[in-house]
Amino acid sequence: MAAQFGRRLRRGATSGAVVAAAVAALAASQGPGAAPPPPADNASGDRPVGAGDASALPDGSATGDSPYYTDLPPLNTPNKPGTSIDLPIVTGPAEAGIPASVLAAYKRAEQSIAASDAACHLPWQLLAGIGKVESGQARGGRVDANGTTLSPILGPVLNGVGFANISDTDNGAFDGDATHDRAVGPMQFIPSTWATWGQDANGDGRKDPNNIYDAAQAAGLYLCANNRDLAVKADLDRAILSYNRSTEYLHTVLSWFEYYKRGTHQVPDGTGQLPRDRSDTPRVDTSPRPTRPAPTTPAPSPSTPAPSPSKPSTPVTPSPSDPATKPPASAQVTRIKDVGTGTLTATAGGVFAARPTIAALDSAGKPVVGLGVRFEIVGSTDANFGGVARNVTVTTNSKGIAVAPPVRAGERTGTFTVRATVVGRTLAPVAFTATVTERQADTLVRGDDKQLTATTGGRFADRVLVKATLDGAAASSVGLTATMITSADAPRTRTDGPYFKDANGAPLRTLTGLRTDANGLLTLPDIYADGQTGTFLLRLTAPGGGTLTIELKVTAPAPEPTPTPTPEPTPTPAPSTGAPEVTPTP
Structure with missing residues (x-):
């Protein structure tokens, strides 16, 4: 029955309610007394979880190129390709075990994004590979019943000492640092990237980078950006490198991705195996190295004729189309040009609808692929790319096109310039004029x-x-x-x-x-x-x-009433005695 339910879910999970049911099925085997997984947002089924929550494309890297774990999978890989054991049974190599809540979050993100962006083909094993490298699967699954880490997982301070220099963008709200940013949570998002891609996948009303459900879904959407199809190797590589721009990081994540694709199993939360080595920690290999005896040339027997000297080989001249002889993209390009960017206008605090776009051409007018193009914001403005950067480097695609990340306007109004230049070459730049207008009310x-x-x-x-x-x-x-x-x-x-x-x-x-x-x-x-x-x-x-x-x-104030004067009293005459008054005669 469980297998049938799983197949039905993979074919048609299209609502928050269905995804919530899937999570319950995945985490039910965690053990006696385990709390049920958190509900899905929009559990009424009005739309897939997370659909439409993100509107910008990634730029830079999700982690700010923070350090990561470099441990590689063991050589004895699981022997059941494409399987995942959803029973409370620990089998196979210990490294193949993923904590129950963490595994549920990865599978939930896969189902949610399959409903909203099926063309991306996001596999949950890719999220597991990144989660292993970034945080050791949330420190071995040390999360509470709602999927939030028992203590914050913070990367080092990105102050430019050994790492990127990223000034504070969240006033310390997520990383506790009001001076510089730090990568946060089990999927290690820097706050500025989380501000764009953060999700509320567990329906608690918060977009919390320390919650494995929120973080896994945000990571899935981020990896699927730019219309990537992760079933295509080139898109898969680009997606991983957008998370952390390191070739070693790419190879490490791919190693775990392939390892988990061959099978994994669920372990109780808090019991996952922790990695040891990190990219910012010097590693000293003290294991003895096998010595190989020096090769010996047997002496020819008397009956064996000595080998004749070989004839010098004729040098092969590679054809001009041979990739080994093709000059680098920076040597091929002769000019870059604007390709219909249009007017760059936005209101303060908004995102410019148009994005600076250039085409790179060689001397024959053909597109140059794989060229690094630097987009830089110039002038007196607080506008930026993706909420943090004033300059980014973009690689031209198969058509020789490079598109800048979305430009976000600040509060300062006026005009500034976005300038595109070729990395490694001094060619005429392309300048785009951008205008920020006042916030409006109609x-x-x-x-x-x-x-x-x-x-x-x-x-x-x-x-x-x-x-x-x-x-x-x-x-x-x-x-x-x-x-x-x-x-x-x-x-x-x-x-x-x-x-x-x-x-x-x-x-x-x-x-x-x-x-x-x-x-x-x-x-x-x-x-x-x-x-x-x-x-x-x-x-x-x-x-x-x-x-x-x-x-x-x-x-006017009401007039004050005029007082009425009080009349003087009239004197009353004295009463008469009846005898006339006689005036004496002198």
Whole structure:
């Protein structure tokens, strides 16, 4: 029954729910008390796990060319080509054992990517080979029930001392280093690469490079980039070298890949065999070397005629088409040219839709294959390739074409240059002009409907809340301008009426430097009224066409009531006694 389920799964795993079931079947044999594997993201089956999560192509290397384990597989390889034992039985060489959760993550990534990119032909054994070389299968499977390593797996600091020099790109969020980057997790992604390729394959709401399910799926998508078909040897080699640009690394991974293809078995988490040798550790071979006796020439017997001297061989002149006589690509090329790159324009923080593309030609106008072309970002800009590099080297393909990795715009607006040159030759470069424009919003609306009123000489009680959107989505980090205008039809700046205050408290009726937050929201500073009464207009504008006009009403304060004077009381005459008053005669 288990075998039938496996065959059905390999033919048609097309949803997160099916992949989750596969993981449960793969990890069920881990042993008594083992926790079930984490659920798949989008387990409702609306799309394959991970489909469409990655949008950029790899550049540089996933690991920043960090060190790796150099142990090779034993000579006694498993003898069951193409098999994988999914039972809790340890058989075969110890090195063929892969921890249960790690094995489940590799197989899950294979099924997921087969559903979303079947043409890639990603084999899980390739992920196993890379996982062995990068981290010893997550340090022998030291992961928790959710697939997260029990402690972070970190490569050395990439500070240029013995390794690449990569300044910090994640503020230490993944690697704990806010100065330089370090490769992280069981598949050893540097943070800048993880920012592009990170996955949430276990459905916990996080893209965690320390989780084997997330990391294995991200590695699979990364290897399949550039429309690679990993069933083709050339594409397979290019994919592995994109992970770490070392010929020894390529040979080591391929050795484990072939070893695992001949059969492997599951072992409990935490019991995998750990490698010993690393590429950054000097290795001293102390094993005795067999000595071979010097060859002896038997003396010719008397009956045996002495050999006659051989005739000198006629030198063979190789044909011009002989690869041994073909000059290197850098000697063949005579020029490079732009091949329809088009306009390079992006808004701040976005990715340029067009990618610089050149063709390398020889003197006869034929394409030059395998030529190193250097793309470099030149000028006052914070744009970069893939979130970290300002220069990359790309090899021309079978048509003599080299395509630069996607260029990501920074926050600095303006124009800069992407320059293409030939590695090892001084030929005329190709320059591409790139322009970064401001972030935009096509709509501005009030965040509430409160009437904005104040009395002369006072402050408006409520502050203005604005929301900016672009194509219906929140427009973050968009710069807005707020201006007190004379009228909606003739929007000149007013010289009286409501105002903002500058840093010194002086009236200011045009305010710039305002910027929306991550949700596209902006609350304006306090607004004050001068001595003018009436209805005034405040207009907000944004790059991209968004405008909003708001009414501000200023009234005079209510007059204080006039006090009514109190009348003086009228004196009351004294009562009469009845006798007339007699004035004496002088």
